[in-house]
Amino acid sequence: TPERGTPPLLQQPEGATVDAAGNLYVADRSYGNVLKLDPGGRVLDPRYVTLTRPRVLAMDDQGYLWVGSDGSAEAPWQQGPGEIWRVSPRGVASLVLRGPVPAGISLGPGGKLFFADRHAAKIFFIGPEGRPAEFSGFTDGDSPRSLAFAPDTPETRRAGIAGDLFVVTVRRAAWPLNEVLRISGPFEELVRSH
Numbered sequence: 001t002p003e004r005g006t007p008p009l010l011q012q013p014e015g016a017t018v019d020a021a022g023n024l025y026v027a028d029r030s031y032g033n034v035l036k037l038d039p040g041g042r043v044l045d046p047r048y049v050t051l052t053r054p055r056v057l058a059m060d061d062q063g064y065l066w067v068g069s070d071g072s073a074e075a076p077w078q079q080g081p082g083e084i085w086r087v088s089p090r091g092v093a094s095l096v097l098r099g100p101v102p103a104g105i106s107l108g109p110g111g112k113l114f115f116a117d118r119h120a121a122k123i124f125f126i127g128p129e130g131r132p133a134e135f136s137g138f139t140d141g142d143s144p145r146s147l148a149f150a151p152d153t154p155e156t157r158r159a160g161i162a163g164d165l166f167v168v169t170v171r172r173a174a175w176p177l178n179e180v181l182r183i184s185g186p187f188e189e190l191v192r193s194h
Contacts (some may be wrong), residue, residue: 104146
């Protein structure tokens with residue numbers, strides 16, 4: 001909570017992720033930046049990276065932050081073009097893809113970024129040379145809203161979900177009606193073939 005008379009650090013926080021050191025990154029769509037906090041919650045950088053309407057975040061094993069933004073779409077339900085950015089550990093942003101408005105992003109096999117494009121009702125992954133490769137499509141008004149891969153740990157292996165992809169979908173274009181789908185791999189062969 002900011003001190004009285006001080007503007008808040010976050011106005012419209014949307015997505016969050018954590019790096020290997022336990023630092024927390026939070027996308028603020030309204031302010032147009034990603035805030036970086038240490039594991040104790042202290043602000044390290046209120047503007048770690050500045051982008052237009054950042055919304056979803058993912059951190060890869062090499063310490064790169066992936067940011068999905070709404071780009072020129074003033075509201076997430078509007079058509080894009082949206083953007084996907086890759087931010088180096090030093091905070092330097094590089095545009096990877098312009099076009100889709102990513103509703104959710106997650107790192108999958110081989111460190112490939114998967115993203116949900118609810119306007120296209122499809123899930124893609126970033127293939128060679130930064131081109132999107134289609135992974136799956138939805139019909140009957142269903143569309144992906146967010147996604148996450150279960151990590152490969154002893155606990156997830158015992159549970160039988162290690163490496164599986166979980167997708168939250170909007171069912172038949174009815175926003176209040178969501179489902180969670182589980183998609184089992186292996187995904188490595190598919191990713192390699194592209």
